[in-house]
Structures are given as structure tokens and as C-alpha cells.
Amino acid sequence: MKRVVVALVSLTILVVLLLAVASEAYILVADGPLYLRRNLGEPDSKANVIAQVRAGQELKVTGCIDYKSDIAVRVDLNEQIGYISDGNFHLMRLPWRVRFASFDLDSVVWSCHGFFNNRKIEG
Structure with missing residues (x-):
């Protein structure tokens, strides 16, 4: 029984460390005015x-979506989920230390790695 507990x-x-080190967590920083859309593919109505x-505003990234010839970013603005794809x-x-310290599973993103070739990434 003791071995089972130690193994668990x-x-x-190990799982917590892998999540902390291998996961990605991002903040989107607006460099100019942007529109947060409810649905992709629909106009800015x-x-x-x-x-x-607003420029300078920071939003928590909850995912990236391969969208046509670019990538759309799914973000959380005051618990409203929307998409930013242009602007x-x-x-x-x-940093992984921040991800590990906060251990916010909603901030863990696995779908944005392809973003490195499409937009400027700081970090």
C-alpha cells in the first residue's frame, strides 16, 4: 500500500512539473485598437x-485557431470569450515560473505554438 501511495x-x-514546463501561457497585448469578435468569419457588425x-490593453489568451491564412486568437476579456484575428x-x-506559481489551468494553452511564425512573440 505504501508503494502505491508513493507511486501516485x-x-x-511529475504531471504538475510537465504541465508547468511544457505548457504555454500568453497575454495578448494590443498595439493599436482591436475589435473583439463573438464569431470568426463574420464582419465587424x-x-x-x-x-x-484599446492600445496597451492586455487580454488572457485561451487558445489559437488556424483560420484561413492566419491564426485567430481566442481571448478572455472580463470573462467574455471572443476572437481577435486582425489588427x-x-x-x-x-515565464514557466509564473505559470507554475499561479497554476491557473485556464491559462494553459497548447494551440499557439504555430504563432511563432505569424506574429511577434515576446518572452
Whole structure:
């Protein structure tokens, strides 16, 4: 029984460390005004725009989506999920120490690695 407990604790620690080191977490920083859209592929109409993002504003990235010839970023703005696919912005990667310390699983993103070739990444 003691060996099983030790094995489970060791496995849990290993999984947490792998999540902390191998995961990605980003903040989108607006370099100019942006529109946060409810749906991809629809125009910037009043019905589709959730909010206008100001230059310098930071949003938590919840994912990246391969969209046509570019990548759209799914972000969280005050618990409203929307998409940004065009405009001037860059992603700032959070250091693994910050990800590990906060252990916010909602901030762990696995789908943005391809972004390195498409937009400026800080970090």
C-alpha cells in the first residue's frame, strides 16, 4: 500500500512539473485598437463585436485557431470569450515560473505554438 501511495504522489508531481514546463501561457497585448469578435468569419457588425480593445490593453489568451491564412486568437476579456484575428497586437509568453506559481489551468494553452511564425512573440 505504501508503494502505491508513493507511486501516485510521484506521478502527480511529475504531471504538475510537465504541465508547468511544457505548457504555454500568453497575454495578448494590443498595439493599436482591436475589435473583439463573438464569431470568426463574420464582419465587424454591432451584433458580432463584443468590445473594442484599446492600445496597451492586455487580454488572457485561451487558445489559437488556424483560420484561413492566419491564426485567430481566442481571448478572455472580463470573462467574455471572443476572437481577435486582425489588427496590431503581439503575444507575450508568461515565464514557466509564473505559470507554475499561479497554476491557473485556464491559462494553459497548447494551440499557439504555430504563432511563432505569424506574429511577434515576446518572452
